[in-house]
Amino acid sequence: MITLARLWRSSTGRFGLVVVAAIVLVAIVSVFWTPFDPKSIDTGARWLGPGWPHLLGTDSTGRDILSLIMTGARTTIFVAVGAAAVATLFGILLAALGALTPRWTREAVAVLIDILVAFPVLLIAMMIASVWGGSLWVVVWAVGIGFGVNIARVTRPELRRVQHSDFVLAGRAAGLTPLQNLTRHLLPNVAPIFIVQLSWGMAVAVLAEAGLSYLGFGANVTEPSWGLLLSELQAYITVHPTSVLWPGLAITLTVLALNLLGDALREATDPTLRHGARQRIPHEAPGVVA
Amino acid sequence: MIRYALTRLLLLAVGLAVASAIIFLTLRVFPGDVAQMIAGTNGTPEQVARIRTELGLDRPLLTQYLDWIGGVFTGDLGSSFLTGTPVTAELAEKARVTVPLGILAMAIALIVAVPFGVLSAVRRGRADGTAISVIAQALAAVPVVWAGMMLVVVFAVGLGWLPAQGFPTATGWSTPWLALRSLLLPALTIGVVEGAMLLRFVRSATLQAIGEDFVRTAAAKGLTRTQALLRHGLPSVGLSIITVLGLQVAGIIVGAVVIEQVFNLPGIGRMLVTDVGARDLEKVQGELLLLTAFVLAIGFLVDLLHHAIDPRQREAE
Numbered sequence: 001m002i003t004l005a006r007l008w009r010s011s012t013g014r015f016g017l018v019v020v021a022a023i024v025l026v027a028i029v030s031v032f033w034t035p036f037d038p039k040s041i042d043t044g045a046r047w048l049g050p051g052w053p054h055l056l057g058t059d060s061t062g063r064d065i066l067s068l069i070m071t072g073a074r075t076t077i078f079v080a081v082g083a084a085a086v087a088t089l090f091g092i093l094l095a096a097l098g099a100l101t102p103r104w105t106r107e108a109v110a111v112l113i114d115i116l117v118a119f120p121v122l123l124i125a126m127m128i129a130s131v132w133g134g135s136l137w138v139v140v141w142a143v144g145i146g147f148g149v150n151i152a153r154v155t156r157p158e159l160r161r162v163q164h165s166d167f168v169l170a171g172r173a174a175g176l177t178p179l180q181n182l183t184r185h186l187l188p189n190v191a192p193i194f195i196v197q198l199s200w201g202m203a204v205a206v207l208a209e210a211g212l213s214y215l216g217f218g219a220n221v222t223e224p225s226w227g228l229l230l231s232e233l234q235a236y237i238t239v240h241p242t243s244v245l246w247p248g249l250a251i252t253l254t255v256l257a258l259n260l261l262g263d264a265l266r267e268a269t270d271p272t273l274r275h276g277a278r279q280r281i282p283h284e285a286p287g288v289v290a
Numbered sequence: 291m292i293r294y295a296l297t298r299l300l301l302l303a304v305g306l307a308v309a310s311a312i313i314f315l316t317l318r319v320f321p322g323d324v325a326q327m328i329a330g331t332n333g334t335p336e337q338v339a340r341i342r343t344e345l346g347l348d349r350p351l352l353t354q355y356l357d358w359i360g361g362v363f364t365g366d367l368g369s370s371f372l373t374g375t376p377v378t379a380e381l382a383e384k385a386r387v388t389v390p391l392g393i394l395a396m397a398i399a400l401i402v403a404v405p406f407g408v409l410s411a412v413r414r415g416r417a418d419g420t421a422i423s424v425i426a427q428a429l430a431a432v433p434v435v436w437a438g439m440m441l442v443v444v445f446a447v448g449l450g451w452l453p454a455q456g457f458p459t460a461t462g463w464s465t466p467w468l469a470l471r472s473l474l475l476p477a478l479t480i481g482v483v484e485g486a487m488l489l490r491f492v493r494s495a496t497l498q499a500i501g502e503d504f505v506r507t508a509a510a511k512g513l514t515r516t517q518a519l520l521r522h523g524l525p526s527v528g529l530s531i532i533t534v535l536g537l538q539v540a541g542i543i544v545g546a547v548v549i550e551q552v553f554n555l556p557g558i559g560r561m562l563v564t565d566v567g568a569r570d571l572e573k574v575q576g577e578l579l580l581l582t583a584f585v586l587a588i589g590f591l592v593d594l595l596h597h598a599i600d601p602r603q604r605e606a607e
Contacts, residue, residue: 111301115305123581126547127317128316131316131321133569214435215547215563227435241447244439252432253431255432259427
């Protein structure tokens with residue numbers, strides 16, 4: 001709750017919270033109501049410009065672009081949440097293996113994390129797609145694994161540090177099993193870093209979904225997706241350039257909001273960064289240094 | 291230094307081994323029977339068996355892996371399961387588009403990131419400095435696909451300065467101006483988006499440098515703040531830029547995969563997309579290995595360079 005209040009006080013945090021909440025709201029509303037049926041084809045209403053009743057215009061088959069974007073938000077949220085869930089599980093597993101196990105497995109996992117972190121998410125996705133074919137699950141798994149490694153890299157040293165603290169030792173002395181100690185003492189202590197990473201990871205997931213759906217390895221044609229919409233509209237870009245604006249803006253806004261939310265979360269949870277960036281550079285005011 | 295280089299080289303070798311094993315296992319074990327896939331649903335068991343022997347798929351996995359890796363060392367990345375064309379030759383041809391595209395994109399990213407990043411740090415808290423950070427933050431959130439389309443709308447459709455799509459495949463680099471023209475918009479797309487991300491690192495590195503004792507001391511000795519920063523601060527900024535540039539290479543490769551599709555360029559990225567779509571696993575295997583090896587090798591070089599330049603790291607030994 002305190003974190004939330006702190007988030008709200010920073011302008012970037014507020015922006016992130018409001019936009020993310022708005023997108024979730026739009027996705028929920030789209031389940032019950034959209035201005036038009038996003039799948040209904042109306043050849044009489046092809047390529048209408050933005051106006052009434054098609055607020056953002058229509059596409060090559062007369063589908064309402066606003067309705068398509070509203071339903072597309074569902075796909076975006078599914079991918080972001082799914083990828084975050086996979087990244088959480090995979091990240092915790094790797095970090096725990098790399099921090100809490102005997103020395104040789106610990107160091108082997110550390111090296112493995114260093115290697116895996118170099119794999120770009122898109123290449124992981126291509127590898128998965130070439131075997132199992134394209135689907136939204138490809139995006140979820142690829143971003144989940146790719147970002148899970150990232151999370152593990154950041155969390156592992158933190159876990160190591162916390163592991164040597166007195167309260168963990170006390171927990172062990174009180175007879176907690178390693179797993180109990182992990183869930184009760186270790187994870188809550190690394191949670192702040194984790195949540196910040198997840199916010200950034202969700203931004204990556206949204207971008208990856210757009211890119212992969214555009215390439216044909218994400219959403220299939222029957223699923224609503226901003227990336228897919230982009231690729232459909234691209235074919236007519238020379239004649240109808242404005243229609244391409246909307247799905248792109250939707251993606252950009254979502255990614256921006258998640259990025260800013262991550263930044264603000266970091267500032268809100270990391271005491272050394274609190275009160276904005278000014279404290280980060282203490283030497284700037286010479287009086288303070290003395 | 292040599293000790294460090296050797297340790298780092300060992301890590302690179304382990305990295306390559308792990309990466310190749312992951313790629314090989316994923317593409318060979320999970321898809322099931324590749325021979326059956328090639329023969330199609332109508333293939334007779336004899337046909338399937340013949341394909342399996344021809345492609346060497348009946349041998350033990352370890353033999354197949356070692357065979358593949360052995361080929362890689364002699365520059366042979368195998369040949370297409372579907373058409374039989376050698377992968378290396380095709381990659382070399384496609385590299386003529388992708389490598390210049392990547393270099394151009396990297397150059398643009400640096401031109402965007404370094405001056406504006408330093409400027410936004412020096413002018414922090416003022417209108418122009420804030421404006422640069424806000425724009426960079428927004429640009430870093432733009433999907434590369436869409437950025438490419440928007441640039442096409444402005445520079446190709448609107449102004450008509452540059453081609454919207456394609457590459458002069460027939461003449462290639464023998465008509466350098468035509469070839470370069472067709473790469474400008476794609477490179478600009480990747481460069482600006484990647485540059486915006488890089489800018490944020492340059493900015494925070496510069497902010498840190500401004501706060502360093504040696505910059506403050508230089509300023510106290512009579513240099514202006516800008517002089518002190520340029521003369522004493524920037525070297526340490528350069529160091530962190532090198533590190534981030536290494537990470538940026540991966541971003542540019544990913545950007546190329548997507549952007550070559552947007553601009554219909556016959557490069558390695560588009561080749562990978564086509565092969566993944568066609569599920570030509572042997573080709574995908576070679577392409578993925580090449581790209582990951584490249585990313586790992588760049589990481590290695592960056593670490594070495596960083597180590598060679600940074601006096602603190604040398605003294606730590």
